[in-house]
Amino acid sequence: MSATHIHTSDTSKSIFEHNREYIPGGVMSLPRRVEPELAFEKAEGAYMWDADGNRYLDYHGAFGPSILGHNDPHVNAAVERTLKSGPDLCGSGTNRLEGRLAELMCSNIDVCEMAQLFNTGTEATMSALRLARGATGRDHVIVMQGGFNGSHNDVACNVMTPLNVIGPRVSPGEYKYVSLGSGVPLAHQQLVHIINFNDLESVQYVCERYPIAALITEPILQNVGIMKPHPGYLQGLRDLADKYGFVLIFDEVKTGFRYSLGGYSKISGVRPDLAVYAKAMANGYVISALVGKRELMQRIADADPAKRPFVAGTYNGHPLSVAAAIATIERLLHNNGEIYQRLDRLGAQIQSGIEHLLRSRGIAGVVARQGSAFCIYFMEHEPSDWHDLASNHDFARDRDLRMKMIQRGIYFFPVETKQCSISAAHTEADIESTLRALDECLR
Numbered sequence: 001m002s003a004t005h006i007h008t009s010d011t012s013k014s015i016f017e018h019n020r021e022y023i024p025g026g027v028m029s030l031p032r033r034v035e036p037e038l039a040f041e042k043a044e045g046a047y048m049w050d051a052d053g054n055r056y057l058d059y060h061g062a063f064g065p066s067i068l069g070h071n072d073p074h075v076n077a078a079v080e081r082t083l084k085s086g087p088d089l090c091g092s093g094t095n096r097l098e099g100r101l102a103e104l105m106c107s108n109i110d111v112c113e114m115a116q117l118f119n120t121g122t123e124a125t126m127s128a129l130r131l132a133r134g135a136t137g138r139d140h141v142i143v144m145q146g147g148f149n150g151s152h153n154d155v156a157c158n159v160m161t162p163l164n165v166i167g168p169r170v171s172p173g174e175y176k177y178v179s180l181g182s183g184v185p186l187a188h189q190q191l192v193h194i195i196n197f198n199d200l201e202s203v204q205y206v207c208e209r210y211p212i213a214a215l216i217t218e219p220i221l222q223n224v225g226i227m228k229p230h231p232g233y234l235q236g237l238r239d240l241a242d243k244y245g246f247v248l249i250f251d252e253v254k255t256g257f258r259y260s261l262g263g264y265s266k267i268s269g270v271r272p273d274l275a276v277y278a279k280a281m282a283n284g285y286v287i288s289a290l291v292g293k294r295e296l297m298q299r300i301a302d303a304d305p306a307k308r309p310f311v312a313g314t315y316n317g318h319p320l321s322v323a324a325a326i327a328t329i330e331r332l333l334h335n336n337g338e339i340y341q342r343l344d345r346l347g348a349q350i351q352s353g354i355e356h357l358l359r360s361r362g363i364a365g366v367v368a369r370q371g372s373a374f375c376i377y378f379m380e381h382e383p384s385d386w387h388d389l390a391s392n393h394d395f396a397r398d399r400d401l402r403m404k405m406i407q408r409g410i411y412f413f414p415v416e417t418k419q420c421s422i423s424a425a426h427t428e429a430d431i432e433s434t435l436r437a438l439d440e441c442l443r
């Protein structure tokens with residue numbers, strides 16, 4: 001692939017100009033508003049095509065859902081069968097499909113003793129916190145600086161917050177609530193306590209001062225790359241949850257189904273009280289799930305309204321999305337999980353290749369990877385928390401590399417520290433062509 005691979009984006013520009021007249025910002029989700037402004041019209045396997053016909057090898061995967069690749073034929077066939085034979089969206093009672101999906105999840109995910117379906121990760125994390133508050137009778141929650149758990153009021157805060165806004169690293173302690181946008185009532189902000197990842201002392205600090213209903217965290221922070229937990233950190237959270245009586249929630253919207261059917265909780269061996277899944281669960285179809293311990297999950301249908309958190313949604317368990325999720329899980333289970341083994345091999349191939357390029361060019365950098373997801377950090381070590389990352393990573397070089405890769409027809413999402421995702425549709429040849437392009441870009 002050469003530097004002249006991408007020739008023009010005139011059609012994309014005109015589409016954006018039109019859409020901005022009718023859609024705020026021209027996009028239906030604000031994180032999609034990035035430079036270069038590209039309008040995509042086709043996706044197949046590991047590739048996407050923009051409105052000008054330019055082809056891109058995709059490492060974005062729609063923020064991670066496309067674990068099998070775009071338009072996977074097995075998943076699409078299951079959706080088509082459901083379209084033809086039903087059930088349709090009836091909005092009353094239940095059906096065999098949603099029972100089959102719940103059974104598949106309970107049979108293959110240790111933490112899943114019961115499952116409740118939603119449509120988005122935001123809906124699922126919102127309901128998880130509501131369930132935790134109802135179960136504990138407490139209101140306060142703990143979230144991670146640098147983590148992202150949805151767009152509702154409790155958690156729409158403190159992702160890539162400038163250090164001059166939140167101040168230096170403190171431990172034990174907490175940071176000010178910095179909303180991702182306007183409209184979050186102060187009353188909500190006062191119930192949310194932000195601490196750094198990998199900091200057990202701060203969890204204890206907050207628990208000794210407030211009645212904590214829940215701690216919610218991604219087990220790997222994947223909205224600032226691939227920020228892994230230190231050895232013993234997740235078990236430490238489990239121990240503190242047992243000590244102080246709060247509900248431990250793993251937000252596995254990104255990590256769940258990406259690395260194993262049991263999510264990162266299976267890999268770590270640490271079992272939360274509740275877990276949330278979405279994204280790779282249905283290879284891009286609209287679905288999410290809240291799962292967890294039976295005694296907690298049963299409260300959703302408690303006969304006593306005072307104990308029952310309100311959970312509802314016309315499109316919860318939509319048959320087309322449920323069919324897609326079942327088909328995706330079948331693919332991931334096939335032949336003893338061979339897809340995960342292959343994805344890990346491809347991940348190791350690109351990691352070793354990038355590390356060789358960095359060393360050969362004398363560039364300070366590391367590749368953080370978990371299975372098929374990876375991130376290049378231009379710093380001497382893998383970051384342990386947001387303060388570490390914000391203080392040491394070369395953000396300008398990161399962004400420059402992403403823009404140059406896009407010009408070579410390889411789509412690294414053009415926002416610093418965002419993870420790259422490999423799909424089952426990628427090949428060893430795709431990885432090698434990516435490494436050749438990276439070599440050009442790092443010169």
